[in-house]
Amino acid sequence: MSSQMTEMLKGTLEGIVLAILATQPAYGYEITARLRDEGFSTIVEGTVYAILLRIEKHGFVDVEKVPSEKGPPRKVYSINAKGREQLDGFWQTWGFLTERIAKLHTEHTRGED
Amino acid sequence: MSSQMTEMLKGTLEGIVLAILATQPAYGYEITARLRDEGFSTIVEGTVYAILLRIEKHGFVDVEKVPSEKGPPRKVYSINAKGREQLDGFWQTWGFLTERIAKLHTEHTRGED
DNA sequence: CCCATCTACTCTGTGTTGCTGAGTACCAGT
DNA sequence: ACTGGTACTCAGCAACACAGAGTAGATGGG
Numbered sequence: 001m002s003s004q005m006t007e008m009l010k011g012t013l014e015g016i017v018l019a020i021l022a023t024q025p026a027y028g029y030e031i032t033a034r035l036r037d038e039g040f041s042t043i044v045e046g047t048v049y050a051i052l053l054r055i056e057k058h059g060f061v062d063v064e065k066v067p068s069e070k071g072p073p074r075k076v077y078s079i080n081a082k083g084r085e086q087l088d089g090f091w092q093t094w095g096f097l098t099e100r101i102a103k104l105h106t107e108h109t110r111g112e113d
Numbered sequence: 114m115s116s117q118m119t120e121m122l123k124g125t126l127e128g129i130v131l132a133i134l135a136t137q138p139a140y141g142y143e144i145t146a147r148l149r150d151e152g153f154s155t156i157v158e159g160t161v162y163a164i165l166l167r168i169e170k171h172g173f174v175d176v177e178k179v180p181s182e183k184g185p186p187r188k189v190y191s192i193n194a195k196g197r198e199q200l201d202g203f204w205q206t207w208g209f210l211t212e213r214i215a216k217l218h219t220e221h222t223r224g225e226d
Numbered sequence: 227c228c229c230a231t232c233t234a235c236t237c238t239g240t241g242t243t244g245c246t247g248a249g250t251a252c253c254a255g256t
Numbered sequence: 257a258c259t260g261g262t263a264c265t266c267a268g269c270a271a272c273a274c275a276g277a278g279t280a281g282a283t284g285g286g
Contacts, residue, residue: 006245007271007272009210038217075263075264089117101128104133157275160274182282183281183283187234188234
């Protein structure tokens with residue numbers, strides 16, 4: 001898409017992945033595909049796996065190795081209590097930011113249009 | 114506020130500054146104060162000045178040196194045509210992102226509450 | 227006169243983040 | 257044996273916001 005989107009995803013992509021995991025456990029390849037379905041067409045595998053390793057290291061998820069019938073074993077990630085806390089914080093911060101920016105946007109469009 | 118906010122501001126803070134400049138020309142010290150008023154209490158001067166230098170280098174703004182009665186001369190920034198283009202792109206990208214994430218949020222909160 | 231304080235801008239170095247691009251490995255169909 | 261889809265890993269990179277210090281002009285108190 002744009003380099004603007006790349007920069008904007010910083011700090012939000014991790015939250016997005018946690019939000020996806022909050023609906024149901026999933027593995028990397030699956031999450032990548034789901035992100036593409038959701039419209040994030042530019043996000044590549046390497047990025048998603050990096051985030052998964054990071055949130056695993058931070059203890060936000062539990063991991064389970066599950067054999068696949070179609071290839072190498074899958075690492076299935078489930079969000080845990082600490083991860084939900086992190087996700088709650090994400091939604092709070094996100095809410096604050098969107099509110100402020102929405103206010104700026106109305107100020108900006110006031111008089112145009 | 115939080116390190117989460119710091120990461121989230123990446124890619125959006127420049128847009129925020131451009132949006133402020135779109136309402137009226139301003140100088141760095143003023144913008145910093147305005148951001149604090151708007152609720153972005155963690156943003157420090159160094160960050161704002163860095164953004165201003167960047168958008169100046171990218172040609173998004175015109176600069177005029179205006180003497181101050183209270184200190185060193187001010188660098189007053191005015192958004193120009195290229196800057197407005199950039200700002201439009203920012204609002205588009207931002208709109209797309211907020212839409213996707215809002216969808217994720219409703220999916221996430223569905224069944225909780 | 228000197229020093230503190232407020233205004234106003236600059237600069238260097240740091241940590242985090244997502245992207246690029248390549249690599250490894252398992253399995254099925256031809 | 258070879259190709260292609262599945263599934264994960266890793267090293268190097270660029271961009272960004274932050275931390276913290278520095279420079280400089282003006283004003284007022286001791």
